[in-house]
Amino acid sequence: MTACAIEPAAADEDSFPPPAGCVITVDGGYAARLAGQGEALFPERWTLDGPAPYAVPLPAHQPEERGTEVHPLGDGRVLIRRSAAGRHSFFLLYPTGPGTGELPLGAVECPEGARLRLLPPAPCGERAYALASGRGSSTVWLVAGGAFGPERVAEIPGRCSGGVWLDRAGRMLALDRESEGRTKAVVVDLERGGEVSPLLQIAEASDDRVLLADPDSGLLLITSDAPSPGEPRLGWGVVGSTLPVRFPECLRLSGCTVTPFAIQPAQVLTPEGCAVALRLDGPLGSWVGVWRPAERQMHQLPAPPGWLAGAGRWTPQGVLLLPCATPAEPCGVARVEVPAPVAGPREPGAVPAAVPDGAAEPAAPRPVPLQEAPLGRLVTK
Structure with missing residues (x-):
């Protein structure tokens, strides 16, 4: 079998996942x-x-560059990042009657x-x-919500990529840090001056990254090449659990890229039952996958017309909502019918780290790959 590709592929300047159609x-x-054409x-x-969903355009006095990032806040304002010659400027956008207000x-x-x-x-x-990821160190900046403009909140040795929130307070941040030629996921505590703790270390020579996390259940979606050196594999674990990935x-x-983009929330005691939405990319386009850790199969579903691929969210009740934009409906949300959980034997919990399902179990179990860190106590309460 030709293994699927997994994003991100490497901890370099291209290791940030490509932006979804919307955030x-x-x-x-x-x-x-970013809307518009050309x-x-x-x-x-x-x-x-x-x-019903509706869209509000927020045009500036000139068109935006294609690499410009936009980021919604909970009060309805939109953060925008514009860059030129190494300078990154941040503004808050909001509608003001017929125009757009900008707060630098x-x-x-x-x-x-x-x-x-x-x-x-x-x-x-x-x-x-x-x-901000540099060659020798990386910096986490608070760029909106602070008192005096952008604030440096953490300085992390090593080149970092990724970025996944691990708790509801926005305190614990998982980053993928490259050091001495290997990439390992670490936890950065933003309330303790950027204190760094190990999170994911499956094997000494493996590259281990965190892609998604659900703070309620502690479910993590990760990639690692520990099962097959040089070939990243998609896996899962639970923060604070004694069971391995x-x-x-x-x-x-075969021949597809599989990228998880949303985990069903509010499943506090049942991480194995959380539904996970996956973006599947192949030669014929993009479509949707749905999988639960307790099941041994992935359900593949057609993407709704105009899906802004890679964007979507779950309701706690297990309804998958996907944003879509078509000429007939430029702002829409598709409710995807998701197959119900399949009754049957649960996913075995004793499969060792770095061993694919169905492989023979070694005589001695490997160490637990999810390292004990402050994260375990914060998320699993």
Whole structure:
């Protein structure tokens, strides 16, 4: 079998996942994206928590560059990052009658060779962070929600990429840190001056990254090449659990890229039952996968027309909501019918780390790969 590709592939300047068609707040109230065609791009805010979704254009006095990032906040304003010659400027956009209001927040200067990207929306909806990744160190910046413009909140030795929130308070941040030629996921405590703790270390010579996390259940979606050196595999584990990471065979699709983008929330005591939405990319386009850790199969579903691929969220009740934009409906949300959980034997809990499902179990179990860190106590309460 030809293994699927997994994103991100490497901890270099291209290891940030490509931006989704839109970015959604954690509570699902708002989304933001760059709309328009060709070079005539402008920010657009979507309101999703009303009777029907609707979009509000937020054009500036000139079109936006294609690499410009937009980021919704919980109060309906949209953060925008514009960059030129290593200078990253941040503004808050909001509608003002027929025009767009802009509140400047300041700028961050990056040295040559450094790369800055906005991190995923913070769970609180009030703050926004950016990660500046350099060759020898990386910096987490608070770029919206602070008192005096961009604030440096953490300095981490090593080149970092990724970025996944691990708790509802927006305190614990998982980053993938490259050091001495290997990449390992670490936890950064933003309330303790950027204190760094190990999170994911499956094997000494493996590259181990965190892709998604659910703060309620502690479910983690990770990639590692520990099962097959040089070939990243998609796996899962539970923060604070004594069970090792597992690498289901059903998450390998020949000739396809599999990228998880949403985990069902509010399943506090049942991480194995959380539904996970996956973006599947192949020669014929993109479509949707749904998988639960307790099952041994992935359900593949057609993407709705106009899906902004890679964006979406779950309701606690297990309904998958996907933002869509078509000429007939430029702002829409598709409710995807998801197959119910399949009754049958549960996923075995004793499969050792770095061993695919169905492989022979070694005589001695490997060490638990999810390291004990402050995260375990914060998330599993």
